[in-house]
Amino acid sequence: MSRERSRQSRAKRLLAAGSVSLVGLLLLAIPGYDIYSDAWMEGKSLWSTLLENSILVALGLVVVATGIWLYTQEWTDARVVRTAGWCVGGTTVFSIALAWILGIQQYVQGEYKPLVIAGGAVVIGSMGTFAAGIYDSGQRESRAKLQMERDRFSALFRNTTDAIGSVAFAGNDVTLLETNREFDRVVDDVDRVVERIGEAHDDVRGYRAVHETVARGESFKVNLQLTVDGEDCEFIVQVVPYGDSGAEAFLVLTDVTDQ
Incomplete structure (x- = not known):
């Protein structure tokens, strides 16, 4: 930045x-x-x-x-x-x-009228707590949907040849949440990979560009060259946000070296 x-x-x-x-x-x-x-x-x-x-x-x-x-x-x-x-x-x-x-x-x-004033304050407060209740129930429902989404993608993790990992963004940090075997083989430094994805997406902002795009709920893809097992390989990398937090996304790396 x-x-x-x-x-x-x-x-x-x-x-x-x-x-x-x-x-x-x-x-x-x-x-x-x-x-x-x-x-x-x-x-x-x-x-x-x-x-x-x-x-x-x-x-x-x-x-x-x-x-x-x-x-x-x-x-x-x-x-x-x-x-x-x-x-x-x-x-x-x-x-x-x-x-x-x-x-x-x-x-x-x-x-x-003190009682009316106090009653008005209570009514206003009750509306505030009602709004908070709506928000809380919505959050719980979102978390339940997110868990279902994760469970669904867990099957995808196991049944694909693509390298797939889920990550969470917080400030200037990225945390790896879940990966399949292919992702572990292909990616040895997720921070560096995310930084390179950002540079390919926006060469000025780098990592921040990825974070902000995920926060907006927008998917995107870039072409990236990575060294895997000592060989240079070409990948199409898809960044797919999920959930309502605006901070979590799937990284899907498809090897297109031989195509």
């Missing part, structure tokens, strides 16, 4: 993760003001207002820490930005909903 592209990537990730931490700091301002108001302006005991706001303070700190954690993850830039967008967008939607409730009570009805 070029230096300019690397700087852009870091800036994008920093902006996305920083926005999450900023949301956490803004959320901390709410219990912070309440603690100040209770203890220093109204003379209430400090321990009681700290106890009252302890959950909100803890949750705010968790959001701040989540932003820092998000920046350190070896995810694709798109995944970091998308995750941050959900956090910031969700907070904005919930804030608008509560502001609507408070505005109606103050300017239309002329009084605040």
